[in-house]
Amino acid sequence: xxxxxxxxxxxxxxxxxxxxxxxxxxxxxxxxxxxxxxxxxxxxxxxxxxxxxxxxxxxxxxxxxxxxxxxxxxxxxxxxxxxxxxxxxxxxxxxxxxxxxxxxxxxxxxxxxxxxxxxxxxxxxxxxxx
Numbered sequence: 001x002x003x004x005x006x007x008x009x010x011x012x013x014x015x016x017x018x019x020x021x022x023x024x025x026x027x028x029x030x031x032x033x034x035x036x037x038x039x040x041x042x043x044x045x046x047x048x049x050x051x052x053x054x055x056x057x058x059x060x061x062x063x064x065x066x067x068x069x070x071x072x073x074x075x076x077x078x079x080x081x082x083x084x085x086x087x088x089x090x091x092x093x094x095x096x097x098x099x100x101x102x103x104x105x106x107x108x109x110x111x112x113x114x115x116x117x118x119x120x121x122x123x124x125x126x127x128x129x130x
Contacts, residue, residue: 005126012117013062013075016083019110021059028052036101058082072130076122083115 028049031037039045058078065075090108093100121127 005129008124008126009072009076009121009130010066012114012121013066013079016079016114017059017062017066020055020062020082024052024055024059027055035103069130073122076118076127080115080118080122083111083118087111087115 026033026035027037028051031039031048037048039048061071061078062075064071065073065079087108090100090104090111094108099105
């Protein structure tokens with residue numbers, strides 16, 4: 001969709017994939033590259049690879065939603081759930097564990113923004129016309 005409605009409905013899905021897919025690869029294969037994560041056991045490596053798999057699976061749903069209108073609703077709902085789940089989890093951590101690094105603070109803001117943007121999209125006249 002190249003229309004205004006198409007952009008409004010799907011831009012946050014595209015942005016989410018652009019951010020989440022690379023982060024998934026970093027979590028899975030290079031957790032110490034950008035994050036202060038240093039797994040030392042096979043179980044911890046397995047944990048990060050599982051997170052990678054979840055992130056990539058959600059990315060696939062969002063890509064399907066961008067290109068196939070029959071997947072748009074599930075893409076929007078899963079994106080809202082994913083982003084708000086991460087964002088609110090990080091807010092809980094902020095208040096219970098303390099202030100994380102700047103990257104995680106920015107991530108928290110972006111996750112909450114994308115989640116609430118998704119709620120706005122699914123409530124919008126553009127989605128209702130879709």
